[in-house]
Amino acid sequence: MTDFHATSEGRPLVLVTLGTDHHPFDRLVDWVDGYAREHSDVAVVVQHGASRAPTAAQGTAFLDRHLLGSLMKRAAAVVTHGGPATITEVRRRGRLPIAIARDPELGEHIDDHQLRFVTRLDDAGLARSCASSQQLAATLDKALAQPGDFRIDGVGGAGPAAAARAAGALIDLLTPPVRSAADRPLPPPQAPGAEPPWPEVAVVVPTRDRPELLRRTLRSIAVQDYPGRITTLVVYDHDAPDHSLADESGDRRVLVLGNTMSPGLAGARNTGILAAGTDLVAFCDDDDTWLPHKLRAQVEVMLAEPDTELVCCGIRVAYDTAEAERVLDRTTVTFADLLRSRLTELHPSTFLIRRDAMVHGCGPVNEEIPGSYGEDYELLLRLARRGPVRNVPEAAVRVLWHRRSHFAGRWQTISTALRWLLAEYPEFRLVPHGYARVAGQIAFAEAAAGRRDAALEWILTTLRARPTEPRGYLALAVTCGLPAGAVLRTLHKRGKGV
Structure with missing residues (x-):
């Protein structure tokens, strides 16, 4: 292998690293070659991976990790593609990345996550993005003339632990805190005789072809020990509304609506959100029930903390004759926490949200998700990006898992939606634990759908990201013939899912 340190001796070094993605990125190689031709006094080294080798710059397909790190420290400027892992490594080595995102329309990647990720980094001042050869040349000239502008305090150490810390720091920087993310204690309950004016709460209950379960859900909302008014908005999706449920008398009103947004759960939730005339909106699925103290405990947090936008609580999972309690033993959850783990305890039937945070903030429920x-x-994820989520660490919602659940057996929908999630949130690639978790779910869905080749591809993706990820091995077992239903039943009896 060429001794790049020796060949660049006496000249400033520009290092270009394109990672190991199998899509060619010849466009960037051409830009760098053009710069090398016009700057013979600069040593330009390109790790080009699957792209064609440069003709004017020095090139190698791959560099071992030790040599790559050494060259990053030696370089006056480091140019990268928009891969989160590569950008994290450059920053860890004390260099401000000059990032050029791969464009899927040019066949440089499968989706546009790099375009969105690099834009976020540039906006946050965590990288310099370039969209043309002229912009890249001007940025490199500036880096050579003013090297201090392209030096940062790197994260010391090496190996997986240091990489994880660097990734976490990058996520934290990408997620500007609205308020403290410390796991502070919840406010104490209101003392008797000192109760505040309790705000009205609107509860959105989407429903579809489950009248018996729906009536049980409505009863659990009606018997809440909450002193304020509760208006329940029952939103029928793909079903004719049953107006006999409506009751507009007293402080436990029930209104019946039809879904006026996109067909599906997201559109039904948004129909209720837009119809609600209250500051606080709660969700409850039509097969779940609230325990009597649920709403009061959450509203107390909202009253004590005006900046809090979402409060959740624990759940009791019921499946067949088994019941398991799932309670998160913390009171604060951050965006980084949710990238790493779905935290199933934070079930939608536990959500109490400030309506303004959705309508005029991060937006309502996303109707584009497959x-x-x-x-x-x-x-x-969107609400946690705005500020930490608060959690009441006790079970206050009974969640029913059963064979009539809407997504039971809809494996292709599940796989497509999870792939959409990974593309929409490129930050997952900075968190191997979280990325492997979602990839493993995709692998399981593909295996359960009988799509063997796709399942094997996602199994490999899962285990490359995190060799100990159990979902990869569950997916492999299903691919080899173990019935997916048997796996799910075993997990559900323990209050767990894939």
């Missing part, structure tokens, strides 16, 4: 699968998790 089949509305995982719309609750995606909303959690």
Whole structure:
């Protein structure tokens, strides 16, 4: 292998690293070659991976990790593609990345996550993005003339632990805190005789072809020990509304609506959100029930903390004759926490949200998600990006898992929606634990759908990201013939899912 340190001796070094993605990025190689031809006094080294080798710059397909890190420290400027892992490594080595995003329309990647990720980094001052050869040349000239502008304090150390810390720091920087993310204690309950004026709460209950379960859900909302008014908005999706449920008397009103937005769960939730005339909006699925103290405990947090936008709580999972309690033992959850883990305890039937945070803030429930699968998790991510989510660490909602659940067996919808999530949130690639979790879910869905080749591809993706990810091995077992239903039943009896 060429001794790049020796060949660049006496000249400033520009290092270009394109990672190991199998899509060619010849456009960037051409830009760098053009710069090298016009700057013979600069040593330009390109790690080009699957792209064609440069003709004017020095090139190598791959560099071992030690040599790559050494060259990054030696370089006056480091140019990268928009891969989160590569950008994290450059910053860890004390260099401000000059990032050029791969464009899927040019066949440089499968989706546009690099375009969106690099834009976010540039806006946050965490990288310099370039969209043309002229802009790249001008940025490199500036880096050579003013090297201090392209030096940062790197994160010391090496290996997986240091990489994880660097990734976490980058996520934190990308997620400007609205308020403290410390896991502070919840405010104490209101003392007797000192109760505030309790605000009206609107509860959105989407429903579809489950009248018996729906009536049980409505009863659990009606018997809340909450002193304020509760208006329940029952939104019928793909079903004729049952107006006999309506009751506009007293302080436990029930209004019946038809879905006026996109068909599906997301559109039904948004129909209720837009119809609500209250500051606080809660969700409850039509097969779940609230325990009597649920709403009061959450509203107390909202009253004590005007900046809090979302409060959740724990759940009791019921499946067949088994019941398991799932309670998160913390009171604060951050965006980085949710990238790493779905935190199933934060179920949508536990959500109490400030309506303004959605209508005039991060937006309502996303109706573009295929089949509305995982719309609750995606909303959690958006709200957590604005500020930490608060959690009451006790079970206050009974969640029913059963074979009539809407997504039972809809494997292709599940796979498509999860792939959409990974493309929409490129930050997952900075968190191997979280990326492997979602990739493993995709692998399981593809295996359960009988799509063997796709399943094997996602199994490999999962285990490359995190060799100990159990979902990869569950997916492999299903691919080899173990019935997916048997796996799910075993997990559900323990209050767990894939």
